[in-house]
Amino acid sequence: MSQDLKATAAGYLRHLENQEWSAARALCAGTATVWHNDGKGDETIDENINGMKAKIGSIELMRYEIVRQLAEPGEVLQQHTVHVASTDGIRGEVHAAVYFRFDDGLITRIEEYANFVPAQQG
Numbered sequence: 001m002s003q004d005l006k007a008t009a010a011g012y013l014r015h016l017e018n019q020e021w022s023a024a025r026a027l028c029a030g031t032a033t034v035w036h037n038d039g040k041g042d043e044t045i046d047e048n049i050n051g052m053k054a055k056i057g058s059i060e061l062m063r064y065e066i067v068r069q070l071a072e073p074g075e076v077l078q079q080h081t082v083h084v085a086s087t088d089g090i091r092g093e094v095h096a097a098v099y100f101r102f103d104d105g106l107i108t109r110i111e112e113y114a115n116f117v118p119a120q121q122g
Contacts, residue, residue: 002071002072002073002076003071004105005071005074005075005076005100005102005105006069006071006076008027008076008100008102008105008107009069009076009078009098009100009107010066010069011027012024012027012028012100012107013064013066013080014064015027016052016062016064017062017063017064019053019056021049021052021053024049025045025046025049027106027107028045028106028107028108029045029103029104029106029107029108031108032044032045032106032107032108032109032110033045033108033109033110034047034048034109034110034111034112035109035110035111035112036112036113036114037112037113037114045107045110048110057087058086058087058088059084059085059086059087060085060086060087061083061084061085062082062083062084062085063082063083064080064081064082064083065080065081065082065083066078066079066080067079067080067081074101074102074103075099075100075101075102076099076100076102077097077098077099077100078097078098078099078100079096079097079098080096080098081093081094081095081096082094082096084116090118091118091119092116092117092118092119093116093117093119094114094115094116094117095114095115095117096112096113096114096115097112097113097114098110098111098112098113099111099112
């Protein structure tokens with residue numbers, strides 16, 4: 001079961017990087033919430049996905065590299081790096097630790113602690 005949850009968490013990210021918004025949304029419960037360490041508090045999964053959709057026009061590349069995943073019944077803790085390249089030439093990485101909570105195989109909560117690191121100019 002924990003392997004299935006790990007695959008679901010990874011699948012969610014793959015859908016995001018491929019701009020498959022409906023497929024990503026389908027992996028989440030209707031009442032799913034998302035929290036980021038940006039001080040803005042909780043948002044619904046729909047608000048989160050719509051926010052990503054609104055920003056994607058400036059993104060040339062977004063690729064998730066999963067560093068590690070740990071699973072317990074109903075939850076996955078994951079460390080990943082998001083490699084980002086924008087259309088205006090900004091390159092960098094977002095280092096993140098993400099907690100996924102599940103109920104009946106669907107994501108019900110995402111908590112993301114992230115930090116953007118600009119690429120070294122060189």
